[in-house]
Structure formats: structure tokens, C-alpha cells
Amino acid sequence: xxxxxxxxxxxxxxxxxxxxxxxxxxxxxxxxxxxxxxxxxxxxxxxxxxxxxxxxxxxxxxxxxxxxxxxxxxxxxxxxxxxxxxxxxxxxxxxxxxxxxxxxxxxxxxxxxxxxxxxxxxxxxxxxxxxxxxxxxxxxxxxxxxxxxxxxxxxxxxxxxxxxxxxxxxxxxxxxxxxxxxxxxxxxxxxxxxxxxxxxxxxxxxxxxxxxxxxxxxxxxxxxxxxxxxxxxxxxxxxxxxxxxxxxxxxxxxxxxxxxxxxxxxxxxxxxxxxxxxxxxxxxxxxxxxxxxxxxxxxxxxxxxxxxxxxxxxxx
Ligand SMILES: Nc1nc2c(ncn2[C@@H]2O[C@H](COP(=O)(O)OP(=O)(O)OP(=O)(O)O)[C@@H](O)[C@H]2O)c(=O)[nH]1
Ligand SMILES: [Mg+2]
Numbered sequence: 001x002x003x004x005x006x007x008x009x010x011x012x013x014x015x016x017x018x019x020x021x022x023x024x025x026x027x028x029x030x031x032x033x034x035x036x037x038x039x040x041x042x043x044x045x046x047x048x049x050x051x052x053x054x055x056x057x058x059x060x061x062x063x064x065x066x067x068x069x070x071x072x073x074x075x076x077x078x079x080x081x082x083x084x085x086x087x088x089x090x091x092x093x094x095x096x097x098x099x100x101x102x103x104x105x106x107x108x109x110x111x112x113x114x115x116x117x118x119x120x121x122x123x124x125x126x127x128x129x130x131x132x133x134x135x136x137x138x139x140x141x142x143x144x145x146x147x148x149x150x151x152x153x154x155x156x157x158x159x160x161x162x163x164x165x166x167x168x169x170x171x172x173x174x175x176x177x178x179x180x181x182x183x184x185x186x187x188x189x190x191x192x193x194x195x196x197x198x199x200x201x202x203x204x205x206x207x208x209x210x211x212x213x214x215x216x217x218x219x220x221x222x223x224x225x226x227x228x229x230x231x232x233x234x235x236x237x238x239x240x241x242x243x244x245x246x247x248x249x250x251x252x253x254x255x256x257x258x259x260x261x262x263x264x265x266x267x268x269x270x271x272x273x274x275x276x277x278x279x280x281x282x283x284x285x286x287x288x289x290x291x292x293x294x295x296x297x298x299x300x301x302x303x304x305x306x307x308x309x310x311x312x313x314x315x316x
Pocket of ligand 1: 055056057058060061063193194195196197228229230231232
């Protein structure tokens with residue numbers, strides 16, 4: 001099937017069904033995927049991408065709900081991508097239970113999609129970047145990407161988002177955990193959620209102390225630690241203000257363009273890498289490897305000689 005101009009028009013005018021179908025095309029790696037993304041690329045670049053990450057259960061989805069409600073009140077349209085949700089955060093459940101669907105503005109202006117990337121080759125960024133492009137071309141002002149902070153995906157999020165918000169909770173050791181997991185390096189803003197619980201102020205202080213030790217990042221901006229109670233929508237306006245402030249800072253310093261170009265380069269390199277890998281490890285080479293692994297293991301030959309013997313132009 002070839003992509004019609006009418007279909008592209010429907011996507012760029014924000015038609016929900018067309019957008020939904022386009023996302024499925026990307027997710028299922030349908031053959032018209034490349035043509036679709038080629039046609040949509042020139043419409044992208046207007047949406048601002050907010051990444052929300054943090055440990056399981058920190059309240060990322062609840063914060064996302066609040067952001068949706070508060071931002072739509074300000075007449076912004078929102079796209080939401082929930083990556084590998086561990087608690088139910090399907091479009092249906094979220095819209096049915098948490099955001100009142102009777103509200104026409106929400107229905108018109110919010111598009112929510114859950115995505116599973118766990119275990120897929122290339123992890124988070126490939127598909128999420130493509131889905132972001134569709135939502136961007138569809139005219140969303142903000143795209144919120146929620147990823148659960150276990151493993152690599154939360155670090156990848158900083159390679160996609162313009163502003164990365166790391167959500168933590170007052171449970172002991174969280175700031176140390178954050179440091180270990182590399183969350184310190186990727187946060188543009190910290191939201192200490194569940195700050196209705198004990199120990200919130202202590203964690204804020206310890207986070208601030210640790211942040212002083214952090215090496216300066218490219219955009220050279222002070223990282224704020226904000227207290228939120230997402231279940232009560234407390235602190236969310238302040239969080240939005242801080243996101244807007246970061247956005248303004250990135251734009252006025254020219255760092256937004258630098259950051260986005262860097263993300264784009266990485267995205268292109270990753271697409272090429274994945275394709276090279278897929279092309280090289282085709283059925284034939286994969287079979288040769290499994291047939292020869294015994295010989296290599298028993299030292300009849302060695303990995304390098306084996307690689308040289310493969311039909312390849314790899315320079316070792
Ligand atoms: N006390 C308190 N509970 C909260 C707050 N924010 C969220 N919760 C509760 O914490 C639980 C987890 O919230 P979620 O928003 O699903 O957390 P999440 O980080 O999205 O969870 P995963 O996606 O599963 O990692 C829910 O029961 C929320 O109601 C808060 O500020 N205070
Ligand atoms: Mg969640």
C-alpha cells in the first residue's frame with residue numbers, strides 16, 4: 001500500500017483514528033512504515049517532549065495524569081506514551097478511571113498509547129522516537145513519555161526527551177539508588193513524589209547535596225528538586241512551571257537545537273547499527289555460528305579466526 005496524501009492530511013490534522021493507525025504501522029513494522037515516516041518528517045519538530053522516569057510505583061502515571069489535566073486546562077494538546085507499564089495504564093483504564101472522559105476537551109486533546117518494548121531489539125528509543133514523530137506531526141504541543149526506571153530504558157529516555165523529570169519517593173535509600181542507577185545524570189528536574197510521607201524533607205536535602213557533586217551538564221542549569229503529592233495534584237503547577245522554565249532556558253541558550261541534533265544523530269546511528277546487525281546476523285550466519293560454536297569452545301579454532309572465515313568484510 002502506498003501512503004496517500006489524504007491519509008497524511010488526516011494525521012497532521014490530528015484525526016485520532018488516522019494517528020492510531022499510523023502508530024500501529026510503526027509498532028508492527030508494517031512495510032509502509034518507512035514511507036509514512038518519510039512523509040511525516042517535515043511536519044515534526046514542534047512538539048515538546050517531556051520524559052518521566054523513576055523507580056516502579058513512584059507515581060509516574062499519577063504525575064502524568066496530573067500533567068494531562070493541568071496542561072489541557074491551559075489549552076495544550078497532549079500525546080502520552082507509556083512504555084512498558086507495570087501497573088495498568090492502558091488508554092482505556094486511564095481515560096475511564098482517572099481522567100473523566102465526559103470532558104470533551106480531554107477527549108479532543110489527549111492521545112494516550114501504551115507500548116511494550118521490553119525484550120525487543122534496540123530497546124526503547126527506536127519505536128518510541130517514531131511514535132513521537134507521529135504525535136508531533138499530529139500537532140500535539142507536548143508529548144509525555146513515561147518509562148519505568150529499571151534497566152536501560154530510563155537512561156534512553158534522556159536520548160529522546162527535551163526535559164527529563166525523575167520521580168523519586170521518600171523511601172530510604174532512594175537518592176543513593178538514583179545515583180547508582182545513573183538517574184542523577186539524566187534528570188533535568190527531580191520530583192520527590194509522595195511527599196505526604198515521612199522523610200520527604202530529608203530526601204530533598206540529601207538529593208540537593210548529591211546534586212552539588214554532579215559534574216556540570218551541557219545546558220548548565222541548576223537542577224531543582226520539587227516536592228509533589230500527585231494524588232492530590234499538589235506541586236504539579238510548580239512542576240509545570242519548572243518544565244516551562246527549562247524549556248525557555250534551552251530555547252534561549254540555543255541548547256535545544258544542540259540537544260535535538262545530538263538526539264537525531266544518535267537516532268540515525270542506532271537505526272543503521274540495528275540494520276547492520278540484522279543484515280549480518282541473517283539466517284545463514286546465525287546457523288554457521290551455532291554449527292561452529294562447539295569447535296570454538298573446544299579450541300579447535302578461535303573466535304577471531306572464525307569471524308574472519310565468515311563471509312564478511314569486518315576489519316578486526
Ligand atoms: N501517598 C501517595 N500515594 C501516591 C502519590 N502518587 C501516587 N501515589 C500512589 O502510588 C501508587 C503507584 O502510582 P503510579 O502512578 O501507578 O506509579 P508509577 O510510577 O506509574 O508505577 P509503575 O508504572 O508501575 O512503575 C498508586 O497507588 C498511587 O495512587 C502521592 O503523592 N502520595
Ligand atoms: Mg505507571
